[in-house]
Amino acid sequence: MTYAEAIREALREEMRRDPRVFLMGEDIGIYGGAFGVTYGLIDEFGEERVRDTPISEAALAGCAIGAALTGMRPVAEFQFSDFMAIGMDQIVNQGAKLRFMFGGKAQVPVVFRAPLGSGTGAAAQHSQSLEAWFAHVPGLKVVLPSTPADVKGLLLSAIRDPNPVIFLEHKLLYRYKGPVPRGEWTIPIGQAEVKRPGKDLTIIALSIMVPRALAVAARLAEEGIEAEVVDPRTLRPLDEETLIASARKTGRVLIVHEAVLTGGFGGEIAARIASSEAFYYLDAPILRLGGAETPIPYNRTLERRATPQEEDIYQAARRLLQRRPL
Amino acid sequence: MSEAVPALSPEQMRCLLQTMYRIRAFEEKVDELFMRGEVHGTTHLSIGEEATAAAALQALRPDDYITSTHRGHGHCISKGADLKLMMAELLGKETGYCRGRGGSMHIADVASGNLGANGVVGGGIPIATGVGLSIKMQGLDRVCLCFFGDGAANEGTFHESINLAAIWDLPVIFLCENNQYGMSMSVRKATRCETIAQRAVAYGIPGERVDGNDVFAVYEAVSRAAARARSGQGPTLIEAVTYRYKGHSKSDQNRYRTRDEIRAWQERDPIKRLAAYLREHSLLTQEEIEREEAAAYQAIEEAYQFALASPEPDPDSLLEGVYA
Ligand SMILES: Cc1ncc(C[n+]2csc(CCOP(=O)(O)OP(=O)(O)O)c2C)c(N)n1
Secondary structure (H helix, E strand, O other), X not given: XXXXXXXXXXXXXXXXXXXXXXXXXXOOOOOOOOOOOOOOHHHHHHHHHEEEOOOOHHHHHHHXXXXXXXXXXXXXXOOOHHHHHOOHHHHHHHXXXXXXXXXXXXXXOOEEEEEEOOXXXXXXXXXXXXXXXXXXXXXOEEEOOOXXXXXXXXXXXXXXXXXXXXXXXXXXXXXXXXXXXXXXXXXXXXXXXXXXXXXXXEEEEOOOHXXXXXXXXXXXXXXXXXXXXXXXXXXXXXXXXXXXXXXXXXXXXXXXEEEEOOOOHHHHHHXXXXXXXXXXXXXXXXXXXXXXXXXXXXXXXXXHHHOOOHHHHHHHHHHHXXXXXX | OOOOOOOOOXXXXXXXXXXXXXXXXXXXXXXXXXXXXXXXXOOOOOOOOHHHHHHHHHOOOOOOEEEOOOOOXXXXXXOOOOHHHHHHHHOOOOOOOOOOOOOHHHOOEHHHOEOOOOOOOOOHHXXXXXXXXXXXXXXXXXXXXXXXXXXXXXXXXXXXXXXXXXXXXXXXXXXXXXXXXXXXEEHHHHOOOOOOHHHHHHHOOOEEEEXXXXXXXHHXXXXXXXXXXXXXXXXXXXXXXXXXXXXXXXXXXXXXXXXXXXXXXXXXXXXHHHHHHHHHOOOOOHHHHHHHXXXXXXXXXXXXXXXHHOOOOOXXXXXXXXXX
């Protein structure tokens, strides 16, 4: 099953199970969404529960919040995560804060789904990775699934979560295939996963960087190096125990994400590891690999250069291994 | 006041008077506490605008929803809030509606359908639309009344939300309290439109402009809009023209308007107008009216004493309520 199909399956199963769940977003009905994720759901659930909205991102975000506040479980799709900027007030100043501002006497069980990332040639306004913006906000949960099984399990948990969840799907992952458990299958939000065990170094990878890191780990294995690949899966709340345990085990940490390095979430992960007791086990400084300090360019070569590719991760891993123990 | 005989019982009219006195008394007390430094942060008073809040809620049912604004004390009181819990919230006490986490600009009582004041101009408008959607999808016989100011009518959320509510026939009443200023910006400078209500044309819904200092006019307009909403015909935009006597907030030096302008509006004071009507129609005696007024100030004093005696939040509870 592909990643996109796994999302669809999660939506379908949860809509069947819970009549409060409904979808809203631009062109999600007959069109099936810009990436075809919701294709066909309107046939089963009708236009009441698979609700096409006008191109009005602030209203989309706020409307979902209002519905969540009063007994529904909306899943709102932004066509591209870049456009969440238009709904930002509703997400950050309203949805994330209402419960707290109301003294803990309300719940906002809403999911904001959106495709993120580059690699499709859509250039600067359709390709960003802005997850760190959201991870900075208490009251939100932020999830970046990297496999078909994860995306299903995490989406079911996100819909059932009583808090606003930002659910970011990488565009290039939509066509990735993988095994997905049928039926009831949930993954707790806030649980990292070791995608491949190893002892020589840890590669902490987010979203699309997970399959890339796994490919690098396979290549390193041929050279006799065992890389451990860890996927945090959720940025907020962050499962730092798993990350710290891996750092402590291997003593060498490479963090890879597509987002621009400055202010990127890798900085947060690095800081958490460096300020934990894993620090004493490090054989080399923590290395971060992130996007270039530029908006995503249109040109294919430049676009590739702007985000870490397999070769970049491989080279970074090599550099990290060459560092002498401190 | 409206020419037509209002469709309100004498008991409802007395209730309107009580509510308006309570709003005014509450806000005068808040003003005083602010001056004395007992309330911190900022606060926005709606003194002079009491008729819209009181009449709009009189036209709704207890289980209807509202979303409110930074100038929301009146909406909250009209929705039936406990004055003690409100005052405790303004004093930042644990016993307040939001356990002292919200303050003046974020008071909510979700249990009674008050979905909160809002510190972001125009921020509540999409939320109200979502509440309307929720009501409709659950097949409930409720409406959501969305308060906002003339300033908020120039936010993008206003346009997006009303359009959405219109295409989906949502049971939402968009009630613009046009007090004629967004901070210092006069509504005449902020838009080329003659009225806010005429914008309804752009969304294909009814728009109506009423005298916001006339409780009966507001009551009737909101009643009509509520009936429309409940019968599945969708949203209405109402513009209630009113005025705030006090500054925008505590920092306001009032440089953008004249004393004469304020005085002229004070002559059309909504509370005095209703009181005069009740006297002239022998519905209440002057003595009864004065008793209502005194009772309101008394209730506020009790609320203040309750708030004063209430405990502060425990610092160790700081992280409570962030996540469910
Ligand atoms: C988005 C946003 N911009 C600016 C402000 C600052 N601000 C608070 S109230 C206000 C005026 C709002 O005017 P209006 O909507 O007419 O309401 P009124 O204060 O007149 O009741 C402004 C500019 C804000 N809180 N939110």
